[in-house]
Amino acid sequence: MSGYRPVIGCSTYLKTIQDPPINIYGLMTSYTDAVREAGGIPVMIPLGLTEEELGALLDRFDGLLLPGGGDIDPARYLGDDAHNTLRDVNPARDATELFIAREAVAREKPLLAICRGHQVFNVALGGSLWEDVRSQRPGALKHDFFGGWPRSHLPHEVEIAPDSRLARTLGRSTTPVNSLHHQGIKTLAPSLRAVATAPDGLVEAVEISDHPFAIGVQWHPENLIQQDPGMLALFRGLVHASLNGHAPAG
Secondary structure, X not given: OOOEXXXXXXXXXXXXXXXXXXXXXXXXXXXXXXXXXXXXXEEEEOOOOOHHHHXXXXXXXXXXXXXXXXXXXXXXXOOOOOOOOOOOOOHHHHHHHHHHHHHHHHOOXXXXXXXXXXXXXXXXXXXXXXXXXXXXXXXXXXXXXXXXXXXXXXXXXXXXXXXXXXXXXXOOOEEEEOOEOOOEEEEOOOOOEEXXXXXXXXXXXXXXXXXXXXXXXXXXXXXXXXXXXXXXXXXHHHHHHOOOOXXXXX
């Protein structure tokens, strides 16, 4: 393969392996596989870096991926006590991802945000979340298909705004999606446009219209590319936008 392959910075999570305890920064291979399949080179971003260090990394990255994971500390958007369903909160991850999300917007750096990343994108720009959709949002569907369902399970469709970048990228105005979250967007950040909704009205995708590529989706496209190759278009859209004048690989 010749030509330039964009480097995509991917944020990570912290896991502790027991006996003896060892801390590991990681990311599900479905994300890195999707970036590579789309023509990019994924590079993982460790947690705990300073803003100066993160800024230096962003200088080197062509695009960014914010993946799924645990919950954002509600103090970041509410300032009140946490809901009893809160899980896997990591202050270092919150700090890292909120900073790089804001920087991606300010620098017009291409960004794809998935599930938790979609929520981080909204909070970083001034929005808020339902801490637990099912218990707090009137009329909510079940969205937390964890554990007993495969990650490719498709419990509902989403309606996509036909004039959105998301619709153009996917080539469709409706699509079935998987659903592995218990939080969701409550108040939309002022600079974001809601471009897809679930049957209960929950925001399932957002974007910034005048940005080179800044899309957040509440579902997990990386787990669907085998059964729905069209989902790979989201990663290809990120990689293509990240070329930034470089010749594509080929």
